[in-house]
Amino acid sequence: MAAPVGSSIWLGEDGKLSRRQVSDTYEPTGADTLVHIKYSGINPADKKHFLIGLHSFIAGYEFSGFVVKPGPESPFHVGDVVFGMNRPQHQRPAHLGAHQDFAIAEPQAFFKLPEGMGLPEAAATVLVAQTVFDGLLNCLEFGFPAAGIQGSKPTDRSILIWGGASGVGMAAIQIAKTMGFGSIFVTASPRNHDGLMGLGATQCFDYSNPKVVGDIQSAAKKTDSGDLSVVFDAVVAGADPLLPLAERPPFEESSPFLAKRCCVAEESRTEDLKLVSVLPVSDEPAYKHAMCWRPHGDKNFIGGAQSPEFPHRVRVAMDWLAQHHRDCWRIPRLTIVKGAQAGIGAMERSAAGKVSFEKIVLEHPL
Numbered sequence: 001m002a003a004p005v006g007s008s009i010w011l012g013e014d015g016k017l018s019r020r021q022v023s024d025t026y027e028p029t030g031a032d033t034l035v036h037i038k039y040s041g042i043n044p045a046d047k048k049h050f051l052i053g054l055h056s057f058i059a060g061y062e063f064s065g066f067v068v069k070p071g072p073e074s075p076f077h078v079g080d081v082v083f084g085m086n087r088p089q090h091q092r093p094a095h096l097g098a099h100q101d102f103a104i105a106e107p108q109a110f111f112k113l114p115e116g117m118g119l120p121e122a123a124a125t126v127l128v129a130q131t132v133f134d135g136l137l138n139c140l141e142f143g144f145p146a147a148g149i150q151g152s153k154p155t156d157r158s159i160l161i162w163g164g165a166s167g168v169g170m171a172a173i174q175i176a177k178t179m180g181f182g183s184i185f186v187t188a189s190p191r192n193h194d195g196l197m198g199l200g201a202t203q204c205f206d207y208s209n210p211k212v213v214g215d216i217q218s219a220a221k222k223t224d225s226g227d228l229s230v231v232f233d234a235v236v237a238g239a240d241p242l243l244p245l246a247e248r249p250p251f252e253e254s255s256p257f258l259a260k261r262c263c264v265a266e267e268s269r270t271e272d273l274k275l276v277s278v279l280p281v282s283d284e285p286a287y288k289h290a291m292c293w294r295p296h297g298d299k300n301f302i303g304g305a306q307s308p309e310f311p312h313r314v315r316v317a318m319d320w321l322a323q324h325h326r327d328c329w330r331i332p333r334l335t336i337v338k339g340a341q342a343g344i345g346a347m348e349r350s351a352a353g354k355v356s357f358e359k360i361v362l363e364h365p366l
Contacts (some may be wrong), residue, residue, distance in 0.1 A: 006101030007366035008094075009340055009347070012057040015050040018346055019340040019366070022058075022102075023266065025096040028071035031107040035082060037065040039123035039336070040098040043167065045088070045292070047351035051242035052302075054090055057230055058097025059347070061292070062083045064113065064122040065364075068102070075107060081123035084110030085130070087293050089300050099343060101365045108311065109293070114322045121125040121331050124359040125317070129294045129329075133317040135172075135232055135276040135290030136179065138310045144236055155226035156182040158228045162259040163235030164201060165192040165357040168278055168290075170332070172232050173199045175321075178328040181230075183223045183264075185216055187255075192357045195332055206256070207237075216262040229257045233277035233287065235353075241280050251283045260284060261307050301354040334357045340366040 010020040030035045041062040064083035067076045075232045076082055086096040086106050092131040095104040113122055136142045138153070140244035141244060142150030158177050167256065176184050177200035186201040191304070193204035203219055221229035238254030250317050251257050256277055263273050281287040295301055321329060335358055337346050343362040349355055 006315070007340055008058045008097060008100035009060065009343055009366070011047065011050055011055045011057060013056045013218060015055065016286050017047060017059065017344045019344070020058075020101075022094070022100055024034050025164045026102060028069055028074065028104055030071050031073040031075065031257075032071045033066045033067055033074045033076050033082070033105045033107070035063070035067040035102055035103055035105045036068050037063045037098070037364045038102055039064050039120050039361045039363055041123040041125075042337075042345075042346050042362060044350050044353070046099070046129070046347050048242055050072070051105075055090045058094050058100050059099075060098030062123060062125075062127045063098040063103065064119045065106075076112070076146075081113040081119065083113055083119070083126065085126045085293070087295060090104075095332070098338075099362060103194070105139045107240065108138060108296070108315070109318070111318065111322050112174070112314050112351065113347060114325060116326050117202070117322075120334055120336055120361045120363075122125065123361045124167075124331055124334060125329070128167045129321060130314055130318060131168050131278060131290050131292045132171045132175045133279075133314045134294060134310065135288075136175065136286070137317060138307070139288035139290055139295070140230065140274045140275045142179065144317055144320070146178070149315050149316055150335065153180075155180045156225060157230055158183040158223050158225060158231040160185045160187075160216060160228055160259055160262055161201075161232065162187045162207070162233045163237065164188040164196045164204065164233045169234035170196070170199060172234055172358075173201050174329055175225055176200070178233075178262060182225065185228070187212065189356065195357055199330075207258075213258055213261045216296055220262070227265050227312050229272050230274045231263060231276070232290075233259050233271050233275070233281075236277050236279040236281065238280075239283060241282060252353070254283075256281045256284050257286055258359060260286070331359045335360045336363050337361075338363045
């Protein structure tokens with residue numbers, strides 16, 4: 001059975017989003033699966049990836065829906081409810097786009113919907129959770145004992161999550177708590193502090209406060225370990241490499257710079273710091289780049305070197321999260337938009353950084 005014709009949201013070579021009819025029919029092969037999409041997740045990357053040359057395709061990466069037809073080697077069956085994300089790629093085939101009514105799901109990052117998780121929530125889970133697991137398990141080499149993943153012990157370590165109300169930030173708070181980190185310090189707007197404390201933050205700080213660095217250092221010194229050497233920058237504010245240099249403030253005003261300063265006390269050594277961010281930070285090479293997707297093999301999706309173990313570690317962690325989601329995962333505010341034009345508007349807001357303490361999904365059909 002081929003997919004019926006439907007609608008989609010297209011990311012053009014000019015970076016503009018538009019509604020388009022889909023004339024292609026998709027047939028799953030190998031381990032791929034044809035899915036009737038019910039919800040697709042909206043993320044900043046849906047539009048911002050245009051700035052690194054990913055465009056001229058159907059936008060979106062993650063979705064949830066029902067299996068229409070599995071390929072001959074697919075792990076799924078007709079009628080299964082699934083969720084996950086497809087790979088970022090230059091000149092990505094149309095059948096992999098999330099913002100359309102039918103799509104092909106690749107097996108690497110798709111899962112059967114667990115009991116107790118709704119389709120809308122599922123469509124907003126995988127991209128951010130995989131980014132956090134990649135950052136903590138792969139880039140920073142921490143272990144996750146509950147999931148059987150080896151690495152450095154996170155137990156009782158303090159961590160700073162800068163940008164806690166972002167999608168990745170909210171995921172990082174919950175996953176850090178689940179992995180056993182001790183004090184979880186978070187920056188965010190004051191209006192979001194109570195909500196982030198409810199997700200697992202130990203203490204929240206206003207990132208716009210001129211004294212924020214000193215306040216975080218003081219809080220870190222009061223912990224049992226007395227230090228802070230782990231940072232997850234979930235926003236890279238003021239140092240976004242996708243923006244022209246002329247549009248960026250001085251690096252000393254950026255979140256990577258300020259977050260690192262929170263760790264550096266007189267007794268600290270730079271080589272002891274563990275720093276990770278959601279984008280590359282060219283002005284501070286100590287930061288490692290957390291990715292939402294790691295292809296199998298020794299190269300990441302932008303061509304850099306990686307350990308072949310990286311995608312396997314993330315998959316094991318995601319399987320664990322799906323199984324235990326009731327105890328450690330929730331989306332505190334989930335907004336559902338309907339229709340392609342509403343979806344485009346939400347994608348524009350997300351790419352502009354105007355979505356805070358909220359995840360947005362697009363209901364289908366478009």
